[in-house]
Amino acid sequence: MHPAGGQLTVRICYLGGFDPQYSRNNFLRQALAENGCEVVMCRVPPGMPTAQKYPQLIAQYAKVWRNCDLLLVPESQQTTVPLGWMLARLTGKPVVFDFFLSMHEMVITERRQFSPRSRQARRHAASDRLAGYLPDILLVQTRRFASFLQARYQVQPAKMHVAPLGVNDAVFFPRNRAIKKDPARLTVLYFGSYIPNHGVPVILDAIALLRADRRFHFRFVGDGEGKAAALAAAQARGLEIEFVARVDFSAVPQQISDADIVLGVFGDTPQADMALANKVLQPLAMCKTVLAGDTHSIREHFVHGEHLQLVPLANAAALADGLRALAADAGMRTRLAEAGYERFRERLTPRVVGADLRARLERLLTAR
Template identity: 35%
Template sequence: DVIVCHQTLWQGIEDRVSVASGGWANLQFIRRIFRAYWLLLRRYRAVGDYDLMVVGYPGQLDVFLARVLTWLRKKPLVLDIFMSLSLIAQERGLVKRHPFTGRMLHLLENFAYRLPNRLIQDTPEYKAWLMSEFHLGDDRFRLVPTGADDRLFHPLEESPTSGATLHVLYYGSFIPNHGVPYIMEAAKALVNAHDIMFTFIGEGPDKATAQSYALANQLQNVEFIAWLPQSELLSYISGAGICLGAFGNTPQSVMTVQNKIYECMAMRKPVVTGDSPAVRDHFQHNEQIYLVERANSLALSTAILNLSRDSKLRNHLAQGGYAVVEKYYTIQAIGKVYREHLFMMLNA
């Protein structure tokens, strides 16, 4: 059984960015932390006995309190890292603008990763980076892929599309590791392919730049939509002819398999994304996924054009990706891997 003991501290990604930009020194934020932890402790007291504690992302701050609580009860502690906070801050340019905060984030992580009995990460590449950056031993880590929540992301009856238009969908944050500028350049290269339409769903610091680029180049084949409720997002994915992953060449982008890749595959959609060893560890090019050189808009536009003209290959990729996700990357499949790691730790 899993007992959830949670108290909300963050109001979303932009809230965390604001804190990382210096808001952590704000008295109001400090009060917020104390209030959240006070309420969390009250809930923890009602939990009763347990075998071990798992702290989820972003738990690099929470793990300090968690370590004290588990020490008092003589229980093992697991931290699911998922992403490095200091690396996120660096790639978003926050470290350059706020170097002291960047050093504090790195120091926080350096201490945080030494407290748990086990660390969970999704790819060998990210694990290797964490080991090198924070001087951690390989034995501290166990690998669990990110996967998709197939309770939400599963094939739907396809939404009607406008005529013969092929919809190319990007959803996610407008940040460097996703490589949105390369998608924009690909859209410009395909502006005269009137049967191809690009849809961008999401927000982020680089969205205004993307919108300005589309306006300056009169890209009639591009539309921007703010974040949508879950049901509407699923409808857009279902109606897409091609779904896009990430195309940046930042360390974070290269070391991970982005959630949207698993999610779109779980909905039986063909996915195009940037090539990397991390992606190739999970999927095979031209079988379950279509890979292109990262930071290369020409390679991306060529791939989209070729796939738009080859419905057989699109269907092959969609079916192949869906089959692999169903076998290895559903909630049940990932849960089995996670559970095995936890039981092995308890029985060691």
């Protein structure tokens, strides 16, 4: 740690192949900066092969290591953890890994890209296991995921620090909405990339059940692997949905602001249960009414009927009933939005999450 203006500054090297605009590492770097930490990035584009990535990262780290207190390997960079560990040991630094998600769970269990008995499945499991073993500290986003890592890979609880997925409150905050084309109808927003844990087929089934209810206007914003199937299903069933292509990140807050109800995730998948979702947190940060699937991860911070409305996962009838209940009670929509916003301010802003994380990093450094 280094003195700066009368207080100590923790200097962190963010090392890996990552997109600095991706919400998770963008949020963590902001959280650290707001709590007196300095971050220097040693990075290459995401997806670069390991044989190309390692030499470039080594060269970048060689220029900055003397001015860093620790290395932090960001989310989804399991394959960079061995390099981070080696560089940390060679230069006398601790290493931290943001174990944001399990690559085995995402690729094999969630998206079923390979057989569970395949070589790729064994490779992802081995990569997860090693990434859980080598670092001095693991950052996880929920207690539920920490329990998973303990059960699956025997990671000790004391090694894990819960750094929740939060929201940049300089970007996502309450704002005025655009004038509605049809004030009599409630705009219900899904925004995302149509991945399995979002449960888009469940949302479509619920919309079909609400076909005759003219109180709703459904808007889907985004692109992704499941969009073509969603478009085809909506057209085949004659569902009235406004499909909008993916918008730039800077336009997402206005899309949220223009909605009356924002939908969370509804797929009954491990990822849905273990992870927090931007599509839940960002609208709460903007004081919007959220209807989401009921998961352990959401209940770590929010209470059904107090901060947001929850329904069982993969249950289209319950989702339709939840929308009807919200449409019938404007007062409830307002109460949920306001209470959800206050809970977000209490727990999931960069300053709050960053203060807890900085304290843990300080303990790591002083213990060495």
